[in-house]
Amino acid sequence: MRTEEPLPVRLEDYRPPEWLVDTVTLNVSLDPSATRVQSLLYLKPNPEAEAPAPLTLEGDGLHLVSVRLNGALLQAGEFVATPERLTIPQPPNAPFRLEIETIVNPSANTQLMGLYRSNETYCTQCEAEGFRRITYFPDRPDVMATYTTRIEADKTEAPILLANGNLTESGDVPGGQRHYAVWHDPFPKPSYLFALVGGDLACVEDIFVTRSGRKVTLRIYVEHGREDRCGYAMDALKRSMQWDEQVFGCEYDLDIFMIVAVSAFNMGAMENKGLNIFNDKYVLADAETATDEDFARIEAIIAHEYFHNWTGNRITCRDWFQLCLKEGLTVYRDQEFSADMRSRAVERIGDVRNLRAHQFVEDAGPLAHPVRPEVYQEINNFYTTTIYEKGAEVIRMLRVLLGREAFRKGMDLYFERHDGEAATIEQFVRCFADASGRDLSQFMRWYSQAGTPDVVADGSYDSTAKTYTLKLSQSLGPTPGQPIKLPMVIPLRLGLVGADGTDLPLVVAGRPASDVIILDEPSHTIVYEGVVERPALSINREFSAPVKLTANVTAEDLRRLAAYDTDPFNRWQAVQTLATRLLLKNVGLLRAGQAAVTDDGLIAALAAILSDTRLEPAFVALVLGMPTEADIAREVGRDVDPDANFAARAHLRAAIGGALAPALASIYERLTSTAPYSPDAASAGRRALRNTALDLMAATGNPDAIARAAAQYRGADNMTDRMAALATLSLHDGPERAEALQDFNRRYEKDPLIIDKWLGLQAMIPEAGTLDRVKALMAHPAFSMNNPNRVRALIGSFAHGNATQFNRADGAGYDFVAEAVLALDATNPQVAARLATAFRSWRALESSRRKKAEEALRRIAGVSTLSADVSDIANRALTPA
Numbered sequence: 001m002r003t004e005e006p007l008p009v010r011l012e013d014y015r016p017p018e019w020l021v022d023t024v025t026l027n028v029s030l031d032p033s034a035t036r037v038q039s040l041l042y043l044k045p046n047p048e049a050e051a052p053a054p055l056t057l058e059g060d061g062l063h064l065v066s067v068r069l070n071g072a073l074l075q076a077g078e079f080v081a082t083p084e085r086l087t088i089p090q091p092p093n094a095p096f097r098l099e100i101e102t103i104v105n106p107s108a109n110t111q112l113m114g115l116y117r118s119n120e121t122y123c124t125q126c127e128a129e130g131f132r133r134i135t136y137f138p139d140r141p142d143v144m145a146t147y148t149t150r151i152e153a154d155k156t157e158a159p160i161l162l163a164n165g166n167l168t169e170s171g172d173v174p175g176g177q178r179h180y181a182v183w184h185d186p187f188p189k190p191s192y193l194f195a196l197v198g199g200d201l202a203c204v205e206d207i208f209v210t211r212s213g214r215k216v217t218l219r220i221y222v223e224h225g226r227e228d229r230c231g232y233a234m235d236a237l238k239r240s241m242q243w244d245e246q247v248f249g250c251e252y253d254l255d256i257f258m259i260v261a262v263s264a265f266n267m268g269a270m271e272n273k274g275l276n277i278f279n280d281k282y283v284l285a286d287a288e289t290a291t292d293e294d295f296a297r298i299e300a301i302i303a304h305e306y307f308h309n310w311t312g313n314r315i316t317c318r319d320w321f322q323l324c325l326k327e328g329l330t331v332y333r334d335q336e337f338s339a340d341m342r343s344r345a346v347e348r349i350g351d352v353r354n355l356r357a358h359q360f361v362e363d364a365g366p367l368a369h370p371v372r373p374e375v376y377q378e379i380n381n382f383y384t385t386t387i388y389e390k391g392a393e394v395i396r397m398l399r400v401l402l403g404r405e406a407f408r409k410g411m412d413l414y415f416e417r418h419d420g421e422a423a424t425i426e427q428f429v430r431c432f433a434d435a436s437g438r439d440l441s442q443f444m445r446w447y448s449q450a451g452t453p454d455v456v457a458d459g460s461y462d463s464t465a466k467t468y469t470l471k472l473s474q475s476l477g478p479t480p481g482q483p484i485k486l487p488m489v490i491p492l493r494l495g496l497v498g499a500d501g502t503d504l505p506l507v508v509a510g511r512p513a514s515d516v517i518i519l520d521e522p523s524h525t526i527v528y529e530g531v532v533e534r535p536a537l538s539i540n541r542e543f544s545a546p547v548k549l550t551a552n553v554t555a556e557d558l559r560r561l562a563a564y565d566t567d568p569f570n571r572w573q574a575v576q577t578l579a580t581r582l583l584l585k586n587v588g589l590l591r592a593g594q595a596a597v598t599d600d601g602l603i604a605a606l607a608a609i610l611s612d613t614r615l616e617p618a619f620v621a622l623v624l625g626m627p628t629e630a631d632i633a634r635e636v637g638r639d640v641d642p643d644a645n646f647a648a649r650a651h652l653r654a655a656i657g658g659a660l661a662p663a664l665a666s667i668y669e670r671l672t673s674t675a676p677y678s679p680d681a682a683s684a685g686r687r688a689l690r691n692t693a694l695d696l697m698a699a700t701g702n703p704d705a706i707a708r709a710a711a712q713y714r715g716a717d718n719m720t721d722r723m724a725a726l727a728t729l730s731l732h733d734g735p736e737r738a739e740a741l742q743d744f745n746r747r748y749e750k751d752p753l754i755i756d757k758w759l760g761l762q763a764m765i766p767e768a769g770t771l772d773r774v775k776a777l778m779a780h781p782a783f784s785m786n787n788p789n790r791v792r793a794l795i796g797s798f799a800h801g802n803a804t805q806f807n808r809a810d811g812a813g814y815d816f817v818a819e820a821v822l823a824l825d826a827t828n829p830q831v832a833a834r835l836a837t838a839f840r841s842w843r844a845l846e847s848s849r850r851k852k853a854e855e856a857l858r859r860i861a862g863v864s865t866l867s868a869d870v871s872d873i874a875n876r877a878l879t880p881a
């Protein structure tokens with residue numbers, strides 16, 4: 001545990017570093033329990049900093065062996081070393097050389113930050129503050145240096161030795177069993193991008209030729225025997241490299257690009273320069289072991305980490321408050337890549353569903369924070385959906401505001417102006433202002449004001465004057481530390497849809513008007529002229545702004561949009577809105593002890609979409625996927641009863657499955673294919689629709705549909721169909737479910753990544769017996785509290801993905817998760833803190849559950865040995881609103 005209480009870090013306190021580092025030369029001698037790290041730094045006073053100061057280098061749990069300044073061994077009194085800090089009170093006021101030797105124990109490193117072992121492989125994770133767990137260093141992103149890394153290890157234990165950059169030398173260490181490799185990275189980088197790997201790994205190799213004709217060696221390193229599951233990741237990497245050249249003009253810059261897949265990893269993947277380290281879950285895939293969603297996820301994450309080479313590595317962040325500078329921008333880039341590789345409409349709907357399910361929820365609770373926070377207690381807790389996904393939405397709005405061409409000019413200017421620098425959000429946005437001539441000062445509020453804006457659209461048609469008057473207004477509620485908000489700049493793309501489904505011309509004051517309205521005041525009214533018929537308003541097309549929209553659109557208008565809207569996003573949204581209205585009504589009826597009702601108009605809209613064979617199957621599958629329990633909870637907003645939400649949704653699914661049974665059955669038959677499995681988007685879309693149809697047919701409890709699911713499970717030749725059938729069966733307690741669950745375990749028990757799917761599925765069963773099942777599964781041979789993937793699959797799925805059982809009325813779900821948080825905190829505070837965020841919506845619950853959730857949170861917060869990570873989450877969650 002920490003020996004000091006960490007102080008909050010504030011953006012306003014930023015000062016340039018007093019000392020800069022020109023070069024870092026590391027000599028790392030790997031050993032399971034005593035790895036020796038010799039670090040040679042060339043330091044110089046920063047001309048931009050205030051007067052020369054003591055040199056203070058950060059550490060974390062370090063054991064110092066020696067320190068030399070310009071070659072002379074420093075004596076006691078000339079420096080102060082604690083595990084957390086190395087201070088030299090009177091350094092020379094001129095460039096000097098500092099040599100530091102430390103010893104670290106990778107095998108004892110269960111936090112998985114710094115140098116640790118994943119199974120037998122040595123690997124590192126340095127973002128955000130892990131480098132200080134390897135050696136003392138000015139561990140902040142605005143200290144950029146070039147690195148040369150020599151790694152030495154036992155030849156049999158670690159035949160493969162990797163670090164950032166290009167390999168310059170390797171060979172045997174005379175007189176023994178050890179060998180070494182030297183890597184040099186010519187690009188200055190912050191310490192968080194440092195990486196090294198040592199282990200006995202297999203390698204898959206390929207080549208990419210850049211647009212200027214340079215040959216780049218591509219290598220993916222995995223455990224032996226996993227080589228044949230790397231093909232898709234390699235293909236995704238090559239497509240990413242090509243796409244970044246074509247769309248953003250960004251070319252790769254080293255001779256080699258490496259990816260290493262490890263099984264114990266806190267995050268998804270890490271973009272270390274030239275040496276990405278990945279959670280193996282996001283590399284390994286084939287038809288037998290991965291679902292279509294896994295393939296899509298792998299493609300997106302491979303692209304994301306690769307794209308960081310320019311947005312994050314070549315241009316990095318000045319400080320951690322600027323995290324969205326690299327993350328929001330890179331998420332935007334990977335979303336655009338996926339949209340180009342797959343279906344733009346389907347990707348957009350998926351991204352927005354994800355944003356609403358996670359970011360909107362974060363924004364509505366005690367953990368809400370701006371896209372650029374102004375204070376943090378523990379930076380590890382700010383790798384959030386607000387920084388990533390809302391950060392990406394802010395970039396997307398810039399493109400809507402400026403148009404594609406000016407946006408690209410702004411990006412080009414950013415690369416040209418700031419290459420090799422540690423930049424800020426202000427510098428980034430300044431590039432777009434300069435490239436477009438636009439004033440973006442008010443737009444900056446998207447970075448500083450937390451919360452999801454509410455937009456109200458009120459349209460009225462005057463059949464005599466042939467005008468359509470649209471009144472728009474915006475508001476933004478208080479969030480922690482921000483009671484009062486100013487108006488945002490909200491770009492709203494819209495259309496007026498006529499009875500036959502075509503868009504009516506937009507004319508304002510006698511001139512053709514843009515289809516993007518910019519709402520930048522509290523309210524705004526716009527009058528469209530020459531509107532020949534009463535239109536249906538289609539607003540926030542493509543989800544052009546990340547807002548909560550309320551519009552006075554009738555059910556009839558929504559059915560028109562569902563049938564005809566030229567914007568597929570709003571076509572999907574129209575069905576969602578119809579379904580949400582019904583679900584909210586039924587939640588009220590059910591809680592009042594009355595029976596739920598159905599909506600024939602909604603069923604008719606769904607039937608029309610099902611019968612429209614011109615639509616992409618993946619899109620139809622999304623339309624049929626009704627709002628989730630989390631969506632309903634978010635719409636209910638307060639006094640939430642998860643059981644009522646679940647019952648309303650189950651009722652709707654059964655109503656659809658019953659009313660549309662013949663159409664669903666015919667879709668299921670029509671899309672049955674005997675072609676060999678291919679993970680491409682079109683094939684995946686057909687499987688998604690077929691499996692959605694199966695699930696809805698079974699939602700009525702129809703024994704034929706359940707038998708069909710059991711048959712699909714047994715006969716499947718790919719993981720997508722097998723998992724989908726298992727997921728359907730998991731919702732229906734009976735012999736088919738028990739048999740399939742047993743079979744899955746037998747089939748894949750030796751493959752923990754696949755067993756994760758099985759653990760997660762069982763943890764999400766909405767039944768009273770699930771908590772006991774989860775507790776029992778913790779004794780499964782594949783489960784380990786030390787592997788983040790296992791913890792997330794079993795306990796994380798229960799806490800984040802099972803609304804009725806985590807929120808059990810007796811509070812046992814909260815107690816279980818609180819205990820798991822405390823148990824994990826002793827070994828891996830980051831993963832423990834992430835799990836604790838499951839409590840973030842506790843205040844929105846009905847009073848009895850709210851009280852029990854609060855008790856569990858207070859129990860966590862009351863533990864005196866809590867890590868900074870968990871303490872930060874628990875205390876923020878409990879801070880009065």
Ligand SMILES: [Zn+2]
Nearest residue numbers: 304308327330
């Ligand atoms: Zn990233």
